[in-house]
Amino acid sequence: MEPTSDKGPGPAPAAGAENSPGCDATTRGSAMLGGDATSGGDGASAGTTPPTESRARGASKRWSRRLGDVLLIAGGLLLAYPFWSAGIAQVQQGRLSTAYQTSSAAFAPVVAKADARKHGVPPAEVVRRLAVLYAQRVHAGDPVGRLRIPSIGLDRLVQQGAGGRAGLDPAGDHGLLQSGPVHYAVTPLPGAGTPFAVAGHRTTFGAPFNRLGDLRPGDAIYVDTPYARFRYTVVKTTVVLPTDVGVLNDRGYALVLTTCTPMYSASHRMIVWARLERATPLKKAVARSSSVLP
Secondary structure (H helix, E strand, C coil), rough: CCCCCCCCCCCCCCCHHCHHHHHHHHHHHHHHHCCCCCCCCCCCCCCCHHHHHHHHHHHHHHHHHHHHHHHHHHHHHHHHHHHHHHHHHHHHHHHHHHHHHHHCCCCCCCHHHHHCCCCCCCCHHHHHHHHHHHHHCCCCCCCCEEEEEEEEEEEEEEEEEEHHHHHHCCCCCCCCHHHHCCECCCCCCCCCCCCEEEECCCCCCCCCCCCHCCCCCCCCCEEEECCEEEEEEEEEEEEEECHHHHHHCCCCCCCEEEEEECCCCCEEEEEEEEEEEEEEEHHHHHCCCCCCCC
């Protein structure tokens, strides 16, 4: 998912020595020493470069300069790739934020109704029912929640990924990952089952998972959804091959975060495993605190 190098091609090499003034002077000098000067006083020399050849050399130099300019521009764009891709991700996150506010407001009556009817139903069951209902509303590209990891300064909206077979295809969520982290749609939403699995770029498009390798056991991870707030705790970090999709079926952990590793390579995947500490229905979570993490 990441480019393997951000080094752009260098400028084109300089034109050959046969085009330099020094070489032309030597050629003319040799012709004169050879005694090929014309007679008759017209002043013309047999060593003078023909006009057609001179024009051809000039055109060659111009094309060489143009090629060098093109290569320099291409190299600059490649070197700047992490910066302009981050700008794209920032704009897309703003768009997702607006969409998330709209979907949360639309789902609020469902949350209020479920909370009013629970009558002794355990909070975990209330959350599960709400998660199932919300999952029926989302489609690929829709925001499903906000992922926050204070220890590494991460705060991003997570999108719903491609469903079906495309959910396991590396190209299935390629476009969505340019906007931020993406939920593997082949796994359930938080509260509906385990694990809730999320993928993210590590070096481009804002690099949301750039510091995933800095996480340590015990670090807190929060996921806010339109129906509940979840707190997870990091258990371990492992490295697997890209083909090891079995991590998405591991029911021993409630949250799985994946990204490419090592940096600037897609040869392996880093997996962060976390367990669920608490799931709070949104009405109670908002009543407790509307801005501070629980």
